[in-house]
Amino acid sequence: AQSVTQLDSQVPVFEEAPVELRCNYSSSVSVYLFWYVQYPNQGLQLLLKYLSGSTLVESINGFEAEFNKSQTSFHLRKPSVHISDTAEYFCAVGRSGNTPLVFGKGTRLSVIA
C-alpha cells in the first residue's frame, strides 16, 4: 500500500520569500511522484512530476521538487513566491502510468503582500 504525508496543512509566507512544502511518501514499490496545484475555485492542475532520471524536476513557473529516495521525500520549493502562488498544493504518488493516484491531504499556501 502507498501513502503520502504532507506535513503542513497551512503555510503562510510573505511575497518574495522562499517556501518549502514538505511531502513524504511510503511505498514498497517504485513510484511516480507528482505535485498538483488547485487555485481558488479551480480544478487540479499538474505542477510537476518525477518519473525517473534526474531527481530534480522543475515547473514552468519557478517551482522545483527533488526526489530523495533514501528519505522518501519529494519536497516542493520556490525561491521567491508571488501573490499568484496562493493555492492548495497536493503531493501524490502512483505506481505507474494509468494507475489511481494516492494524494496527501494538501497544503494551503497563502502568500501575504
Add this chain to the structure above:
Amino acid sequence: GAGVSQSPSNKVTEKGKDVELRCDPISGHTALYWYRQSLGQGLEFLIYFQGNSAPDKSGLPSDRFSAERTGGSVSTLTIQRTQQEDSAVYLCASSFPYADTQYFGPGTRLTVL
C-alpha cells in the same frame, strides 16, 4: 482543446435521494478516474476505468456508490440513498493509455441536506 468537463457543477439534494454525476473525458483518453475531495479527508480515489477492462472499484466507500462508462467515453457516478457524509467535491480525471499525467475536471460539488 477541450478539457475534462463535469456536470452539474453544483448539486444540492436531500438525504435519501439518488444523484447522478457526469464526466466527459478528453477525446482519446481511454483511462478515466473518479476521486472525492472532502474536508479533512483530502482526495480519495473511488473508481478507475481503462478501456474495455473491468473497472477498479476498490475505492468505492459503500455499495450505494456505482459508476459506469458508456462507449468508452462518458462516465456517470451514481450515489443511491445519499447521506450527509457524501457531501464533497467529486472530481473526474482522464489520461491517455498508459500515460502518467491525469487531467482533472472542475468537479461537482455535492451537498446533501
